[in-house]
Protein backbone atom coordinates (compact mmCIF):
# COMPACT_ATOMS: atom_id res chain seq x y z
CA UNK A 37 0.00 0.00 0.00
CA UNK A 38 1.37 3.45 -0.84
CA UNK A 39 2.23 5.75 2.04
CA UNK A 40 -0.54 8.15 1.05
CA UNK A 41 -3.29 5.58 0.90
CA UNK A 42 -2.13 3.98 4.16
CA UNK A 43 -2.24 7.41 5.76
CA UNK A 44 -5.70 8.02 4.36
CA UNK A 45 -6.85 4.65 5.66
CA UNK A 46 -5.51 5.50 9.13
CA UNK A 47 -7.27 8.85 9.00
CA UNK A 48 -10.52 7.19 7.98
CA UNK A 49 -10.22 4.70 10.80
CA UNK A 50 -9.51 7.55 13.19
CA UNK A 51 -12.59 9.42 12.00
CA UNK A 52 -14.73 6.32 12.30
CA UNK A 53 -13.56 5.84 15.89
CA UNK A 54 -14.32 9.46 16.70
CA UNK A 55 -17.77 9.15 15.10
CA UNK A 56 -18.54 6.04 17.18
CA UNK A 57 -17.37 7.74 20.33
CA UNK A 58 -19.45 10.82 19.56
CA UNK A 59 -22.55 8.72 18.96
CA UNK A 60 -22.08 6.79 22.18
CA UNK A 61 -21.69 10.04 24.11
CA UNK A 62 -24.86 11.37 22.45
CA UNK A 63 -26.64 8.19 23.46
CA UNK A 64 -25.54 8.72 27.05
CA UNK A 65 -26.83 12.28 26.89
CA UNK A 66 -23.39 13.55 27.80
CA UNK A 67 -22.74 16.19 25.15
CA UNK A 68 -23.15 19.71 26.37
CA UNK A 69 -23.37 22.97 24.52
CA UNK A 70 -23.01 26.49 25.81
CA UNK A 71 -25.35 29.38 24.99
CA UNK A 72 -23.89 32.90 24.93
CA UNK A 73 -25.36 33.61 28.37
CA UNK A 74 -23.38 30.73 29.96
CA UNK A 75 -20.47 32.05 32.07
CA UNK A 76 -18.04 29.72 30.28
CA UNK A 77 -19.13 30.86 26.82
CA UNK A 78 -17.09 34.04 26.97
CA UNK A 79 -13.99 32.30 28.26
CA UNK A 80 -14.13 29.90 25.32
CA UNK A 81 -13.79 32.90 23.03
CA UNK A 82 -11.35 34.77 25.23
CA UNK A 83 -8.69 32.13 25.41
CA UNK A 84 -7.83 31.75 21.71
CA UNK A 85 -7.91 35.55 21.55
CA UNK A 86 -5.39 35.82 24.40
CA UNK A 87 -3.07 33.21 22.89
CA UNK A 88 -3.21 34.87 19.49
CA UNK A 89 -2.55 38.32 20.98
CA UNK A 90 0.59 37.07 22.70
CA UNK A 91 1.67 35.43 19.48
CA UNK A 92 0.80 38.44 17.35
CA UNK A 93 2.90 40.71 19.59
CA UNK A 94 5.87 38.39 19.25
CA UNK A 95 5.95 37.06 22.79
CA UNK A 96 6.81 33.50 21.80
CA UNK A 97 10.34 32.60 20.99
CA UNK A 98 12.45 29.56 20.62
CA UNK A 99 14.62 29.39 23.73
CA UNK A 100 18.34 28.74 23.64
CA UNK A 101 18.91 26.02 26.22
CA UNK A 102 21.74 23.71 27.19
CA UNK A 103 21.42 20.03 26.37
CA UNK A 104 24.43 17.80 27.14
CA UNK A 105 26.63 20.89 27.27
CA UNK A 106 25.52 22.12 23.84
CA UNK A 107 23.55 25.30 23.21
CA UNK A 108 20.47 24.30 21.23
CA UNK A 109 17.24 26.00 20.27
CA UNK A 110 13.90 24.46 21.30
CA UNK A 111 11.63 23.55 18.35
CA UNK A 112 8.62 25.00 20.22
CA UNK A 113 8.41 28.72 20.94
CA UNK A 114 7.64 29.62 24.51
CA UNK A 115 6.65 32.32 26.91
CA UNK A 116 6.13 32.29 30.67
CA UNK A 117 3.18 33.98 32.38
CA UNK A 118 2.74 33.76 36.12
CA UNK A 119 2.73 35.17 39.60
CA UNK A 120 4.51 38.53 39.70
CA UNK A 121 8.23 38.28 40.55
CA UNK A 122 8.45 34.56 39.80
CA UNK A 123 10.89 32.68 37.59
CA UNK A 124 11.07 29.16 36.25
CA UNK A 125 14.31 27.50 35.27
CA UNK A 126 14.61 24.69 32.76
CA UNK A 127 17.61 23.30 30.87
CA UNK A 128 19.89 25.96 32.29
CA UNK A 129 17.68 28.86 31.27
CA UNK A 130 15.83 31.04 33.78
CA UNK A 131 12.52 32.32 32.43
CA UNK A 132 11.16 35.50 33.98
CA UNK A 133 7.37 35.43 34.26
CA UNK A 134 5.26 38.13 32.71
CA UNK A 135 2.75 38.83 35.47
CA UNK A 136 -0.89 37.87 35.11
CA UNK A 137 -2.02 40.48 37.59
CA UNK A 138 -0.93 44.07 37.97
CA UNK A 139 -1.29 45.19 41.56
CA UNK A 140 -2.99 48.55 41.75
CA UNK A 141 -2.58 49.63 38.18
CA UNK A 142 -5.26 49.22 35.53
CA UNK A 143 -4.77 46.92 32.57
CA UNK A 144 -2.98 49.05 30.02
CA UNK A 145 -2.57 46.94 26.92
CA UNK A 146 -3.94 44.01 24.97
CA UNK A 147 -0.99 41.97 26.16
CA UNK A 148 -1.80 42.65 29.82
CA UNK A 149 -5.41 41.75 29.15
CA UNK A 150 -4.24 38.51 27.53
CA UNK A 151 -2.02 37.71 30.53
CA UNK A 152 -4.99 38.31 32.82
CA UNK A 153 -7.00 35.77 30.80
CA UNK A 154 -4.20 33.22 31.17
CA UNK A 155 -4.37 33.91 34.91
CA UNK A 156 -8.10 33.15 34.85
CA UNK A 157 -7.46 29.93 32.94
CA UNK A 158 -4.91 29.07 35.61
CA UNK A 159 -7.52 29.54 38.36
CA UNK A 160 -9.83 27.27 36.41
CA UNK A 161 -7.15 24.56 36.20
CA UNK A 162 -6.40 24.84 39.89
CA UNK A 163 -10.04 24.09 40.63
CA UNK A 164 -10.32 21.25 38.10
CA UNK A 165 -7.06 19.63 39.24
CA UNK A 166 -8.20 19.71 42.86
CA UNK A 167 -11.47 18.11 41.92
CA UNK A 168 -9.69 15.35 39.98
CA UNK A 169 -7.32 14.66 42.85
CA UNK A 170 -10.15 14.51 45.33
CA UNK A 171 -12.01 12.09 43.08
CA UNK A 172 -8.88 10.00 42.77
CA UNK A 173 -8.37 9.97 46.51
CA UNK A 174 -11.97 8.76 46.92
CA UNK A 175 -11.43 6.05 44.28
CA UNK A 176 -8.27 4.87 45.96
CA UNK A 177 -10.13 4.04 49.10
CA UNK A 178 -12.19 1.51 47.09
CA UNK A 179 -10.06 -1.63 46.82
CA UNK A 180 -11.35 -2.67 43.40
CA UNK A 181 -10.57 0.56 41.68
CA UNK A 182 -7.07 0.43 43.12
CA UNK A 183 -6.39 -2.93 41.51
CA UNK A 184 -7.60 -1.74 38.14
CA UNK A 185 -5.13 1.09 37.99
CA UNK A 186 -2.05 0.25 35.93
CA UNK A 187 0.81 2.71 36.04
CA UNK A 188 1.55 3.17 32.37
CA UNK A 189 -1.97 2.62 31.17
CA UNK A 190 -3.24 5.31 33.45
CA UNK A 191 -5.46 7.63 31.47
CA UNK A 192 -3.99 11.07 31.74
CA UNK A 193 -6.37 12.37 29.16
CA UNK A 194 -9.33 14.46 30.14
CA UNK A 195 -11.99 16.16 28.08
CA UNK A 196 -15.13 17.85 29.29
CA UNK A 197 -17.24 14.84 28.40
CA UNK A 198 -14.99 12.16 29.64
CA UNK A 199 -14.98 10.65 33.05
CA UNK A 200 -11.58 11.03 34.56
CA UNK A 201 -9.92 7.99 35.97
CA UNK A 202 -6.98 8.15 38.23
CA UNK A 203 -3.39 8.48 37.11
CA UNK A 204 -0.42 6.61 38.48
CA UNK A 205 -0.49 3.96 41.13
CA UNK A 206 2.94 4.87 42.41
CA UNK A 207 3.61 4.95 46.10
CA UNK A 208 3.25 8.47 47.39
CA UNK A 209 6.57 10.13 48.16
CA UNK A 210 7.24 10.69 51.81
CA UNK A 211 6.80 14.44 51.53
CA UNK A 212 4.07 14.72 48.91
CA UNK A 213 2.34 18.09 49.00
CA UNK A 214 -1.28 18.50 50.03
CA UNK A 215 -3.85 18.67 47.20
CA UNK A 216 -3.99 22.43 47.68
CA UNK A 217 -0.20 22.90 47.57
CA UNK A 218 0.33 20.46 44.71
CA UNK A 219 -2.08 22.36 42.46
CA UNK A 220 -1.20 25.88 43.47
CA UNK A 221 0.02 26.66 39.95
CA UNK A 222 2.26 29.71 40.05
CA UNK A 223 3.46 29.73 36.44
CA UNK A 224 2.12 28.86 33.00
CA UNK A 225 4.66 27.95 30.38
CA UNK A 226 2.90 28.42 27.05
CA UNK A 227 4.16 26.60 23.97
CA UNK A 228 3.49 27.44 20.35
CA UNK A 229 4.57 25.59 17.26
CA UNK A 230 3.59 25.70 13.62
CA UNK A 231 4.81 22.40 12.15
CA UNK A 232 4.85 24.03 8.71
CA UNK A 233 7.60 26.44 9.79
CA UNK A 234 10.38 25.72 7.26
CA UNK A 235 13.08 26.45 9.88
CA UNK A 236 12.05 23.44 11.94
CA UNK A 237 13.64 20.04 11.65
CA UNK A 238 11.76 17.78 14.00
CA UNK A 239 13.36 14.59 15.25
CA UNK A 240 11.39 11.37 14.98
CA UNK A 241 10.28 9.76 18.24
CA UNK A 242 13.07 7.21 18.72
CA UNK A 243 11.60 4.32 20.76
CA UNK A 244 8.10 3.57 19.50
CA UNK A 245 7.91 5.40 16.18
CA UNK A 246 5.20 7.73 17.47
CA UNK A 247 5.99 10.45 14.93
CA UNK A 248 7.81 13.80 14.73
CA UNK A 249 8.59 15.26 18.15
CA UNK A 250 7.77 18.84 19.05
CA UNK A 251 9.01 18.13 22.59
CA UNK A 252 11.31 15.14 23.24
CA UNK A 253 10.86 12.70 26.11
CA UNK A 254 11.40 14.49 29.40
CA UNK A 255 10.14 15.07 32.90
CA UNK A 256 9.24 18.63 33.78
CA UNK A 257 12.02 19.94 35.97
CA UNK A 258 12.13 22.39 38.82
CA UNK A 259 8.62 21.67 40.05
CA UNK A 260 7.48 21.02 43.59
CA UNK A 261 7.84 17.26 43.95
CA UNK A 262 4.53 15.47 43.65
CA UNK A 263 2.78 18.49 42.16
CA UNK A 264 0.33 18.27 39.28
CA UNK A 265 0.86 19.65 35.76
CA UNK A 266 -2.28 20.65 33.84
CA UNK A 267 -2.12 21.19 30.07
CA UNK A 268 -4.60 22.89 27.76
CA UNK A 269 -4.41 22.06 24.08
CA UNK A 270 -5.49 24.51 21.39
CA UNK A 271 -4.91 23.89 17.70
CA UNK A 272 -5.38 26.63 15.15
CA UNK A 273 -7.87 25.63 12.49
CA UNK A 274 -6.54 26.04 8.99
CA UNK A 275 -9.84 26.56 7.19
CA UNK A 276 -9.35 27.28 3.53
CA UNK A 277 -5.96 25.63 3.46
CA UNK A 278 -6.66 22.75 1.11
CA UNK A 279 -3.24 21.19 1.69
CA UNK A 280 -3.84 21.10 5.42
CA UNK A 281 -2.66 18.04 7.25
CA UNK A 282 -5.21 17.18 9.88
CA UNK A 283 -3.10 14.70 11.82
CA UNK A 284 -3.59 15.09 15.54
CA UNK A 285 -1.16 16.43 18.06
CA UNK A 286 -0.48 13.74 20.65
CA UNK A 287 1.02 13.45 24.06
CA UNK A 288 3.13 10.38 24.79
CA UNK A 289 3.75 8.90 28.22
CA UNK A 290 6.10 6.22 29.44
CA UNK A 291 7.54 4.97 32.70
CA UNK A 292 11.02 6.41 33.07
CA UNK A 293 13.82 3.92 32.41
CA UNK A 294 11.36 1.08 31.83
CA UNK A 295 11.37 -1.06 28.73
CA UNK A 296 8.75 -3.59 29.84
CA UNK A 297 5.68 -1.42 30.31
CA UNK A 298 4.21 -0.22 27.02
CA UNK A 299 4.22 3.51 26.39
CA UNK A 300 0.96 5.27 25.63
CA UNK A 301 0.15 8.05 23.22
CA UNK A 302 -3.04 10.09 23.36
CA UNK A 303 -4.39 12.22 20.50
CA UNK A 304 -5.53 15.67 21.57
CA UNK A 305 -8.43 17.63 20.14
CA UNK A 306 -8.56 21.38 20.32
CA UNK A 307 -10.06 22.60 23.57
CA UNK A 308 -9.09 19.44 25.46
CA UNK A 309 -6.88 19.33 28.47
CA UNK A 310 -4.87 16.64 30.15
CA UNK A 311 -3.43 16.34 33.63
CA UNK A 312 -0.33 14.76 35.03
CA UNK A 313 -1.76 14.34 38.48
CA UNK A 314 0.25 14.07 41.67
CA UNK A 315 3.61 12.42 41.17
CA UNK A 316 3.01 11.25 37.58
CA UNK A 317 5.61 13.70 36.28
CA UNK A 318 8.11 12.42 38.85
CA UNK A 319 7.75 8.80 37.79
CA UNK A 320 7.00 9.06 34.06
CA UNK A 321 8.38 10.87 31.06
CA UNK A 322 6.23 12.59 28.49
CA UNK A 323 6.73 13.87 24.97
CA UNK A 324 4.68 15.80 22.44
CA UNK A 325 4.18 14.47 18.93
CA UNK A 326 3.52 17.23 16.41
CA UNK A 327 0.26 17.20 14.47
CA UNK A 328 -0.49 18.91 11.20
CA UNK A 329 -1.66 22.29 12.45
CA UNK A 330 -0.21 25.15 14.42
CA UNK A 331 -0.88 24.62 18.10
CA UNK A 332 -0.70 26.34 21.48
CA UNK A 333 -0.47 24.49 24.77
CA UNK A 334 -0.65 26.12 28.16
CA UNK A 335 1.17 24.12 30.82
CA UNK A 336 0.22 25.00 34.38
CA UNK A 337 2.88 24.21 36.94
CA UNK A 338 3.85 24.57 40.57
CA UNK A 339 7.40 25.84 40.07
CA UNK A 340 9.70 25.20 42.99
CA UNK A 341 10.42 28.79 43.83
CA UNK A 342 12.55 28.34 46.93
CA UNK A 343 15.36 30.06 45.06
CA UNK A 344 13.41 31.46 42.16
CA UNK A 345 11.56 34.59 43.23
CA UNK A 346 12.63 38.20 43.25
CA UNK A 347 12.03 38.59 47.01
CA UNK A 348 14.27 35.55 47.55
CA UNK A 349 17.26 36.99 45.69
CA UNK A 350 16.68 40.44 47.18
CA UNK A 351 16.84 38.86 50.62
CA UNK A 352 20.03 37.05 49.71
CA UNK A 353 21.66 40.27 48.52
CA UNK A 354 20.70 42.00 51.73
CA UNK A 355 22.29 39.15 53.65
CA UNK A 356 25.52 39.50 51.66
CA UNK A 357 25.61 43.26 52.07
CA UNK A 358 25.17 43.04 55.82
CA UNK A 359 28.93 42.43 55.93
CA UNK A 360 29.66 45.74 54.24
CA UNK A 361 30.30 48.69 56.52
CA UNK A 362 31.77 52.17 56.20
CA UNK A 363 34.84 53.76 57.72
CA UNK A 364 34.74 57.19 59.35
CA UNK A 365 35.76 58.79 56.05
CA UNK A 366 32.88 57.11 54.28
CA UNK A 367 34.88 54.36 52.57
CA UNK A 368 33.70 50.79 52.29
CA UNK A 369 35.07 48.24 54.71
CA UNK A 370 34.28 44.63 55.54
CA UNK A 371 32.61 44.26 58.92
CA UNK A 372 33.96 40.74 59.43
CA UNK A 373 36.74 38.72 57.85
CA UNK A 374 35.47 35.45 59.29
CA UNK A 375 35.56 32.65 56.73
CA UNK A 376 31.84 31.90 56.91
CA UNK A 377 30.96 35.56 56.28
CA UNK A 378 33.28 35.81 53.30
CA UNK A 379 32.05 32.46 52.02
CA UNK A 380 28.43 33.60 52.15
CA UNK A 381 29.07 36.90 50.37
CA UNK A 382 31.07 35.29 47.58
CA UNK A 383 28.42 32.58 47.09
CA UNK A 384 25.66 35.18 46.82
CA UNK A 385 27.85 37.32 44.55
CA UNK A 386 28.01 34.46 42.03
CA UNK A 387 24.35 33.61 42.50
CA UNK A 388 23.07 37.09 41.72
CA UNK A 389 25.48 37.52 38.82
CA UNK A 390 24.86 34.20 37.05
CA UNK A 391 21.40 33.12 38.14
CA UNK A 392 19.78 36.54 37.77
CA UNK A 393 21.63 39.38 36.05
CA UNK A 394 23.23 37.46 33.19
CA UNK A 395 20.24 35.13 32.82
CA UNK A 396 17.98 38.15 32.36
CA UNK A 397 20.11 40.18 29.95
CA UNK A 398 21.41 37.24 27.90
CA UNK A 399 17.88 36.77 26.54
CA UNK A 400 18.18 39.99 24.59
CA UNK A 401 16.67 43.45 24.32
CA UNK A 402 13.21 42.36 23.27
CA UNK A 403 12.95 40.05 26.28
CA UNK A 404 13.77 42.99 28.56
CA UNK A 405 11.27 45.33 26.89
CA UNK A 406 8.51 42.75 27.28
CA UNK A 407 9.37 42.37 30.97
CA UNK A 408 9.41 46.03 31.86
CA UNK A 409 8.23 45.33 35.39
CA UNK A 410 11.45 43.33 35.94
CA UNK A 411 13.89 45.96 34.70
CA UNK A 412 14.02 48.29 37.75
CA UNK A 413 14.41 45.21 39.95
CA UNK A 414 17.30 43.94 37.82
CA UNK A 415 18.94 47.36 38.02
CA UNK A 416 18.60 47.30 41.78
CA UNK A 417 20.13 43.83 41.94
CA UNK A 418 22.97 45.09 39.77
CA UNK A 419 23.64 47.94 42.21
CA UNK A 420 23.81 45.37 45.03
CA UNK A 421 26.10 43.20 42.94
CA UNK A 422 28.37 46.24 42.34
CA UNK A 423 28.75 46.61 46.09
CA UNK A 424 29.70 42.91 46.24
CA UNK A 425 32.44 43.64 43.71
CA UNK A 426 33.75 46.15 46.27
CA UNK A 427 33.51 43.48 48.94
CA UNK A 428 35.57 41.01 46.91
CA UNK A 429 38.14 43.70 46.24
CA UNK A 430 38.41 44.49 49.97
CA UNK A 431 38.81 40.81 50.80
CA UNK A 432 41.55 40.41 48.16
CA UNK A 433 43.37 43.42 49.64
CA UNK A 434 43.11 41.99 53.15
CA UNK A 435 44.47 38.64 51.95
CA UNK A 436 47.51 40.48 50.63
CA UNK A 437 48.23 42.69 53.65
CA UNK A 438 47.45 40.41 56.58
CA UNK A 439 50.04 38.05 58.02
CA UNK A 440 50.59 34.67 56.40
CA UNK A 441 48.11 32.67 58.40
CA UNK A 442 45.18 35.10 58.15
CA UNK A 443 45.93 36.16 54.60
CA UNK A 444 46.08 32.62 53.31
CA UNK A 445 42.86 31.70 55.15
CA UNK A 446 41.06 34.49 53.27
CA UNK A 447 42.62 33.50 49.95
CA UNK A 448 41.50 29.90 50.48
CA UNK A 449 37.92 31.07 50.88
CA UNK A 450 38.01 33.43 47.90
CA UNK A 451 39.77 31.23 45.38
CA UNK A 452 37.06 28.70 44.43
CA UNK A 453 34.50 31.49 44.07
CA UNK A 454 36.78 33.60 41.90
CA UNK A 455 37.62 30.59 39.75
CA UNK A 456 33.97 29.78 39.34
CA UNK A 457 33.15 33.42 38.50
CA UNK A 458 35.85 33.50 35.87
CA UNK A 459 34.65 30.22 34.33
CA UNK A 460 30.99 31.17 34.32
CA UNK A 461 31.75 34.58 32.77
CA UNK A 462 33.60 32.81 30.00
CA UNK A 463 30.73 30.31 29.57
CA UNK A 464 28.35 33.23 29.06
CA UNK A 465 30.63 34.80 26.45
CA UNK A 466 30.92 31.41 24.72
CA UNK A 467 27.25 30.39 24.95
CA UNK A 468 26.57 31.30 21.32
CA UNK A 469 29.02 30.35 18.59
CA UNK A 470 29.82 33.08 16.02
CA UNK A 471 27.81 30.99 13.54
CA UNK A 472 24.69 31.10 15.71
CA UNK A 473 25.18 34.82 16.43
CA UNK A 474 25.23 35.54 12.69
CA UNK A 475 21.75 34.07 12.27
CA UNK A 476 20.18 35.82 15.26
CA UNK A 477 17.87 38.79 14.88
CA UNK A 478 19.24 41.90 16.64
CA UNK A 479 16.32 41.83 19.14
CA UNK A 480 17.47 38.46 20.46
CA UNK A 481 21.22 38.97 20.53
CA UNK A 482 22.64 38.27 24.00
CA UNK A 483 23.43 41.31 26.10
CA UNK A 484 26.46 40.65 28.29
CA UNK A 485 25.61 42.73 31.29
CA UNK A 486 27.44 43.59 33.50
CA UNK A 487 30.48 43.79 31.19
CA UNK A 488 33.31 46.32 31.22
CA UNK A 489 36.85 46.95 30.05
CA UNK A 490 39.48 45.73 32.48
CA UNK A 491 40.91 49.26 32.83
CA UNK A 492 37.55 50.86 33.65
CA UNK A 493 38.31 52.77 36.88
CA UNK A 494 34.67 53.03 37.88
CA UNK A 495 34.81 49.27 38.55
CA UNK A 496 36.41 47.87 41.71
CA UNK A 497 37.78 44.82 39.88
CA UNK A 498 38.65 43.85 36.30
CA UNK A 499 36.15 41.75 34.32
CA UNK A 500 38.90 39.23 33.62
CA UNK A 501 39.92 37.82 36.99
CA UNK A 502 43.00 35.85 35.83
CA UNK A 503 45.53 38.11 37.56
CA UNK A 504 43.60 38.21 40.78
CA UNK A 505 43.22 34.44 40.75
CA UNK A 506 47.00 34.01 40.24
CA UNK A 507 47.62 36.44 43.06
CA UNK A 508 45.25 34.56 45.42
CA UNK A 509 46.87 31.24 44.51
CA UNK A 510 50.20 32.67 45.61
CA UNK A 511 48.78 33.92 48.88
CA UNK A 512 47.38 30.53 49.88
CA UNK A 513 49.66 28.37 52.02
CA UNK A 514 49.92 25.90 49.23
CA UNK A 515 50.85 28.67 46.79
CA UNK A 516 53.47 30.04 49.15
CA UNK A 517 55.08 26.64 49.55
CA UNK A 518 55.30 26.05 45.84
CA UNK A 519 56.60 29.59 45.39
CA UNK A 520 59.37 28.96 47.92
CA UNK A 521 60.33 25.64 46.39
CA UNK A 522 60.31 27.24 42.88
CA UNK A 523 62.66 29.97 44.00
CA UNK A 524 64.84 27.46 45.88
CA UNK A 525 65.23 25.33 42.80
CA UNK A 526 65.90 28.30 40.54
CA UNK A 527 68.42 29.63 43.08
CA UNK A 528 70.30 26.38 43.04
CA UNK A 529 70.22 26.38 39.23
CA UNK A 530 71.66 29.85 39.27
CA UNK A 531 74.49 28.93 41.62
CA UNK A 532 75.53 25.75 39.87
Ligand SMILES: O=C(O)CCC(=O)C(=O)O
Nearest residue numbers: 227251267287324333335
Ligand atom coordinates in the same frame (compact mmCIF):
# COMPACT_ATOMS: atom_id res chain seq x y z
O1 LIG B 1 2.50 20.77 24.89
C1 LIG B 1 2.28 19.86 25.67
O2 LIG B 1 1.28 19.14 25.61
C2 LIG B 1 3.27 19.59 26.77
C3 LIG B 1 4.50 20.38 26.62
C4 LIG B 1 5.53 19.98 27.59
O3 LIG B 1 5.70 18.84 27.92
C5 LIG B 1 6.38 21.01 28.19
O4 LIG B 1 6.32 22.17 27.80
O5 LIG B 1 7.14 20.66 29.12
Ligand SMILES: [Fe+2]
Nearest residue numbers: 254255256322
Ligand atom coordinates in the same frame (compact mmCIF):
# COMPACT_ATOMS: atom_id res chain seq x y z
FE1 LIG C 1 6.68 18.78 29.79
